[in-house]
Amino acid sequence: MSLKYVEKLESVDFDELNQLLSEVNKENNRDVEHTKKAFEKSQKFVFAYDEDKLVGAVRAISDGDWAVIYNHAVKNGYSDExxxxxxxxxxxxxKGQHIFVNARIGSIAFYEENGFQRTKTAYTYVGFEGKENEYPDGYFLPLGFKFENEYVEKKSHTKPDKESKKKDLDLVYTSDRSGIDYERATEVLSGAFGKKRNETVEITKEKVDKTKYLFDLSDYVSFAYDGKKLIGVARAITDGVEEAYIQNVAVDPDYQGLGIGWEIVKNLGEDIQRDGLNPFLHTHPGAVGFYNHEGFLRNKTALDYRNDEELSHPMPAEMETGFYLPKGYRFIDEINM
Structure with a gap:
């Protein structure tokens, strides 16, 4: 056995790669073109060869801050090494990014042994047509599931005391990114997320350029306006054929509690689903109440790579319990699997 690892696509035989993925994942029914497009659209990948034979592969979609791993496969007969x-x-x-993976049920222990920890705050958008029953058993928790040790604030998407304000708004929802004021988009993002961290963020040219870069990189976007004023944003990166990762769902704090964020993410999720992709997101524990009901299923086998010293956005200690399950935690139906 003479193993080597390659981190470029130029020499990959996609017929061989698709065969490997089908061999490892018996449920894989994707054709070669599908596999080729998914890997070409991914930002990072690694391939393992035994001499000239492809024996392993993995890829990730990434925007430079956040990444999701897919298609981690090793040919039968080769070790966990x-x-x-x-x-x-x-x-x-x-390195330095938040890294997620939706693992196969039998692979959870492997990821835990390699620096990942099960997360409680990952969701998949399933829509509002009863499709939650179409998703595979074992990978999702029941609709509205709550952990015993988490706090989920019970609140409606529209606060009754703000109904009068909502009636006075000229709300417009769109996926049109032409003419977007990225300085204003940065203000919305900073206001929404800065508020959660009790911090004030200075809007610099560097931050505005970063916001524009991330939205330009994204395949799907969703915006909300009050007249001509941008008040809400969301975006998603994808592999172009199957998977989408929703990010930066944010509403100006002055407009929160009016159901605007819900409309933004619903519109984004529907656009993604319409094109046949699977919308996934990872949220803050404080937003669990927002996503934990009809329209979303809570992912059961999602894990997050833990190396806080390298992260571009380190994890505050007080958020640990809300984000993670203890190492080795297993649901009843996973015991003795």
């Missing part, structure tokens, strides 16, 4: 090396090399490429 190959799987570990693929992940190790991919994580090195993604």
């Amino acid at each position: 190959v799987a570990k090396e693929l992940i190790k090399r991919l994580v090195t490429q993604l």
Whole structure:
């Protein structure tokens, strides 16, 4: 056995790659073109070869701050060491980013042993047509599931005392990104997320340029306006064929509690689903009440790579319980699997 690892696409035989993915994942029914497009659209990838034979692969979509891992596969007959090396090399490429993976049920222990921790705050948008029953058993928690040790604020999407204000607004929802004021978008993002961290963020040219870069990179966007004033934003990066990662769902604090954020993320999720992609997101514990009902299913097998010293947005200690399950935690139906 003579193993080598490659971190570029130029020499990949996509027929061989698709065959590997089908062999490892018996449910894989994607054709070669699908696989080719998904890997070409991904920002990071690693391949393992035994001499000239492809024996392992993994990829990730990333915007430079956040990343999601997909298609981690090792040919039957090769050890976990190959799987570990693929992940190790991919994580090195993604250094400093928040890294997520929706693991297969039998792979949870593997990821826990390699620096990942199960997260409680990952969701998949399933829509409002009863599609939650179409998703595979074992990968999602029941609709509205709550952990015993979490606090979920019970609140409606529209606060009754703000109904009169909402009637006075000239609300417009759109996915049109032409003419977007990215300085204003940065203000919305900073106001929404800065408020949660009790901080005031200075709006610099660097931050505005970063906001524009991230929205330009995104395949899907969703905006809310009060007349001509931008008051809400959201976006998603994708692999172009199957997976989408929703990010930056934010509403100006002066407009929160009016159901605007819900409309933004619903519009984004519907656009993504309409094109046949699977919308995934990872949220803050304080937003669990926002997503934990009809329209979303809570992911059961999502994990987050833990290396707080390298993260561009380190995890505050007080948020630990809200974000993570203890290492080794298993649901009843996972015991003895």
